Amino acid sequence: MSTDEPGSDPGRARSFGAVAAAYDAGRPTFPAEALSWLVGPGRLQILDLGAGTGKLTAVAAALGHDVVAVDPSEEMLAVCRRLPGVDTMVGAAESIPLAHASVDAVLVGQAFHWFDHARALPEIARVLRPNGVLGLLWNRSDTVVPWVRRIHRAMMGEDFLAGNDQFDPMPILLQSDLFSYVETARFRHWHDLDRTGLRQLAQSHSRVAVLTETRREAVLEQIDAIYDSTARPPEPLRMPYFTECYRTRPSDLANYRRTLDAPVAPPV
Known part of the structure; x- marks a missing residue:
C-alpha cells in the first residue's frame, strides 16, 4: 500500500481486494538493496506480513530467502500465489x-499503518526468533517533482494539501517495550509507467478505490490529463520514489515472554 494515509478506516483497509x-500492475516494487539492509546476508525464513499481491515477497524470494506471505485478502493473495x-x-x-519463534524476519511493506498496533x-x-528482525518499508513518491505533486493532489485531495498523506511509525516502535533500538535508512528508485499503468496506480490507492464510480472516474480523468501533459511516449513516465526503511529487533522482555509461552521452533 503506497503512501496511503494512515489506515484507521476499515472500509479503505478492505478496499484493496477489489483492486488487486x-x-x-500499478504499484512499484522494492529495491533489493533495501531488503539486504533490513535482513543482512544468508538465507532466512521470512514472513511478509500484509503481503498483498506479493511485491515485497517477490524481491525477498529472488534474494534466496524462504518466504511465507500472509494477508487478510484472498483476492490479493490469489495474485501472490503466482510467484x-x-x-x-x-x-x-x-x-x-x-508458530512461536518460527521466522527470522518479519517484513511489512506498505501495510503497517493499517494494523491494530496494540495487538x-x-x-x-x-513469531520472531531471538535476535530476529522486524523491518518496515514504505515507498514514498518524491513529491518535490511538480508533476508527481499534481498526481498525489488528484488522488489524495484535502489530505494531501494538509500534509496528512504519510504515516510515521517511529513513535509506535519507540513506545513499545517489545522492540529495541530502531534504525532507519532510505533508498532511491524509480517505477516506469505507461498511461494505463499510471491509471492503475491511482485506482489501487484506497482513497480512490472507495469513491463512487462518478467521482473515481473524475479523478482518473485528472490522472490521464497529467500523463498526457507530462509523458513523452514511447518513453515511460519514470515515477521517482524513496523507500523508507525501519529496522528493529525484539527486546529482552519480548524474548523472555516468548520462552514462557512456548519453546523456540527449530529452523526448517
Whole structure:
C-alpha cells in the first residue's frame, strides 16, 4: 500500500481486494538493496506480513530467502500465489497463523499503518526468533517533482494539501517495550509507467478505490490529463520514489515472554 494515509478506516483497509489486479500492475516494487539492509546476508525464513499481491515477497524470494506471505485478502493473495516457491496464508497481523519463534524476519511493506498496533506488535514479537528482525518499508513518491505533486493532489485531495498523506511509525516502535533500538535508512528508485499503468496506480490507492464510480472516474480523468501533459511516449513516465526503511529487533522482555509461552521452533 503506497503512501496511503494512515489506515484507521476499515472500509479503505478492505478496499484493496477489489483492486488487486490494478495494485499489482500499478504499484512499484522494492529495491533489493533495501531488503539486504533490513535482513543482512544468508538465507532466512521470512514472513511478509500484509503481503498483498506479493511485491515485497517477490524481491525477498529472488534474494534466496524462504518466504511465507500472509494477508487478510484472498483476492490479493490469489495474485501472490503466482510467484513460484512462495507459501501463502490468509491471516491478519493481529492473529498471525504461525508458530512461536518460527521466522527470522518479519517484513511489512506498505501495510503497517493499517494494523491494530496494540495487538499486532505482540504477535510479531511472538513469531520472531531471538535476535530476529522486524523491518518496515514504505515507498514514498518524491513529491518535490511538480508533476508527481499534481498526481498525489488528484488522488489524495484535502489530505494531501494538509500534509496528512504519510504515516510515521517511529513513535509506535519507540513506545513499545517489545522492540529495541530502531534504525532507519532510505533508498532511491524509480517505477516506469505507461498511461494505463499510471491509471492503475491511482485506482489501487484506497482513497480512490472507495469513491463512487462518478467521482473515481473524475479523478482518473485528472490522472490521464497529467500523463498526457507530462509523458513523452514511447518513453515511460519514470515515477521517482524513496523507500523508507525501519529496522528493529525484539527486546529482552519480548524474548523472555516468548520462552514462557512456548519453546523456540527449530529452523526448517
